[in-house]
Amino acid sequence: MSTPILYRQLADHYLSAIQAGTLACGERMPSVRKLMQLHHISLSTALQMCRYLEAQGWLEARPRSGYFVRQPRRMNLAPAAEPRPVKRIDPAQFVGIHERVSAIIAQGQRQVKVNLARATGAPELYPHQQLRQLTSSILRQHPYLLTKAISPGGNRELRAALAKRALDVGISTRADEVVITHGCIEALNLALRAVAHAGDVIAVESPTFYGLLQVLESLGMKALEIPTSPHTGISIEALELAMQTYDNIKAVVVVPHLQNPLGSIMPDTHKQRLVSLCEAQHIPLIEDDSYSALCNADNIPTACKHWDKSGNVIYCASLHKIMAPGLRIGWMLAGRWQARVDMFKYAQTRYNEELSQKVAAAFLQSTHYDRHLRRLRVTLRQQREKMAEAIARYFPEGTRFSMPDGGVSIWVEMPAYCSSQAVFDAALEQGILISPGLLYSNSNRFDHFLRINCGTHYSEELDAAMRNLGLIVAHQKPRKAVA
Amino acid sequence: MSTPILYRQLADHYLSAIQAGTLACGERMPSVRKLMQLHHISLSTALQMCRYLEAQGWLEARPRSGYFVRQPRRMNLAPAAEPRPVKRIDPAQFVGIHERVSAIIAQGQRQVKVNLARATGAPELYPHQQLRQLTSSILRQHPYLLTKAISPGGNRELRAALAKRALDVGISTRADEVVITHGCIEALNLALRAVAHAGDVIAVESPTFYGLLQVLESLGMKALEIPTSPHTGISIEALELAMQTYDNIKAVVVVPHLQNPLGSIMPDTHKQRLVSLCEAQHIPLIEDDSYSALCNADNIPTACKHWDKSGNVIYCASLHKIMAPGLRIGWMLAGRWQARVDMFKYAQTRYNEELSQKVAAAFLQSTHYDRHLRRLRVTLRQQREKMAEAIARYFPEGTRFSMPDGGVSIWVEMPAYCSSQAVFDAALEQGILISPGLLYSNSNRFDHFLRINCGTHYSEELDAAMRNLGLIVAHQKPRKAVA
């Protein structure tokens, strides 16, 4: 039996102990030394097990005192399940996610008191004051900025600032390779249009961000959904199998860091294997890195693009979720499709407005940016914990989730008989907007999931909303078999 | 012989007299009564003839004194030719305008002293100060505007203000039918994607705005170029013939008012016929109305969309050229394709930034907007006249152009042996950027044309540039037949 499986078995063992109350919240775990003795394991296996439970949110490391059990209220919640091992790949699906999403969005326009459907933090979490000041001062310096035709190619300073920021995720690039877009969503459109045509099959994570499914549908491309782990992201084995099964896969799209909705983070080894696999198969890899700056880790994780030797990876990102949800500034590095992407971008929307580009550039170049990110990460972590507690406290038995290692939301699995559409409808009646799991796949596989935003300060109003939401879920009844 | 042809014959007659110097600048034309006697024509034919020559810039009406000859320096310039009557429609072409345009744009990034290639007025011609003030005051009122996720659907006030403005061109619509886009260019993309697919043929004016040819190329659609008059716009006869010849035309795109590059304005009767023809043939009509607010006329002309009974016309417009070249705000009314367009817009770029939308809405709602437009029209008219004089003065014999009835540019026909690429290159050597005719068609039909911007105050520097440009054109040599 190989070590990785051993540590997971042990983790399960301790998890049951925690869930059974044998190890209560606040209690100290056996020391690493003790674990080694008890189970006849190596130091590294013992550490691996503890870190695994820590990543899951069940343990907390305290400097010089070892690991402690935490989050008692989550005790009745098992972690979200890994996808079942792949036997057969679902045939590529194309069922029209757009209608579902439009209906949900249209309903969400009604009077909403508590919005738990967002994929950003609350406005106060972003540097509104500095951005406002920069806007005013840039307009003072450039009085004709709003009435001057935009110079071609995107703002030079912004492209340079983003090229510099790309170093944080291990990418070295030049300003003139950076294409500024209207959000990451336009970057994904341009990337897909550059490498594929209507009718082509695109491999995506499952579940995945519904925006991506919409883009594919609007471009007439077909999504092939690949099983994806809430911990380690897309299954490389399943992807490999899919590539053997289908010969018309024209691209792979992944969100390696804080995947939406799972919150998973791909280990570096997986990212490397993915890059090599795609390169070997001559299939372009599109990397959507919208969230990596929101990872808890002190070091922002390394992008897939870092391992790209041949320009086969198209890197897409955005400032929308990490710096300014009111600005529509995305960007991309298009690898060997740069000329094509430049052409599509120009023909599709020309360039972004100069004012927002200049504001973003000035903020990125300042020391405020890093300070803002550090603060944002801490705040989001605290808010995720509050929300996790609330879910654990208010949701019925059988609810499961994994604590993501960063980001703005939690992906919650309700008992299998729940319908996210029914929960959505009932919640909306009470002015609570949630993002139902049915949006995250063309199949019905995630109909008993919800994505819950953690970007808002945990107030009494929010607590009341979570309690109501828990009651709504608890009132869902197992469907009776029809006689 | 029917009247329309008679008045044109007479106009030619008087034009020769003017060009020969028989009727000198400042001289009074025979009175309308005199013309009736002289040529045995009706009052209406006499008036038609005078107004025609007036529209061409050769006559000037003075209240209570009749018509006077004007613009002596333009005397050596014949008006631009009408397209030759159509015998055979060119097969749909798809030769890759994009490479030409990219090369031209890339070259134009070099140090340019005088930019005559723009399709907007100079920054000073737009309400920079008011837009700046509105920006600051809106940011004060809404401190979180830059950090708040954009609410779905586009800004309500802006959509309402644009719906109201649509009344000016004879369209009654509702705010919720207005789709806000990133410039008119995105509107054209969305319109074309809504009604056609890769491989389809789209009928366009010839010459046409190269941006449209790029959009078609990027979407894999084929442009079928329909002869277009510098006076009355697209030839309805030629279009009808094309529809009989090709059964795969999936849309018609026209710029009915101040067509780019011709400056032509379609008469109302033509617009009505066009709308009926497209409806009868079940071919969607896409109307690009980017410039109508810049027409000289006191009344903004009526949009094709006005005559649309069945939702077959998609109306696209923009504030980019008429209000704020620094804002990328376009808009559209998608007729019976609204749901499809909404979906494509959301999946392609989400919504425009809230700040620019609010600024635009506030300005449109104010009394400043109409005042701005009135002033802009007067200024542009004066500048066009100065430029026309300069062309007449400095360009060699054989140069021809028609004075457009509004807008920001003049379309100049050089002697047939000139190459717009050669002129472009030589001008750029001297820091002068022009827009070469070769960009305006997939064929080589307009290689001896230039589009010259008139949006800048006529300074000594500009005069020097025009003189140099005239010399460059004059130095072009007829190509010798190869032995």
Ligand SMILES: Cc1ncc(COP(=O)(O)O)c(C=O)c1O
């Ligand atoms: C994974 C992912 N990619 C892209 C987007 C869209 O990003 P943007 O708002 O920058 O267009 C989102 C937004 O929800 C997302 O979650």
Ligand SMILES: Cc1ncc(COP(=O)(O)O)c(C=O)c1O
């Ligand atoms: C006829 C026409 N349509 C559309 C456009 C593009 O408009 P916008 O800048 O609003 O995207 C232009 C710009 O040159 C144009 O001349």
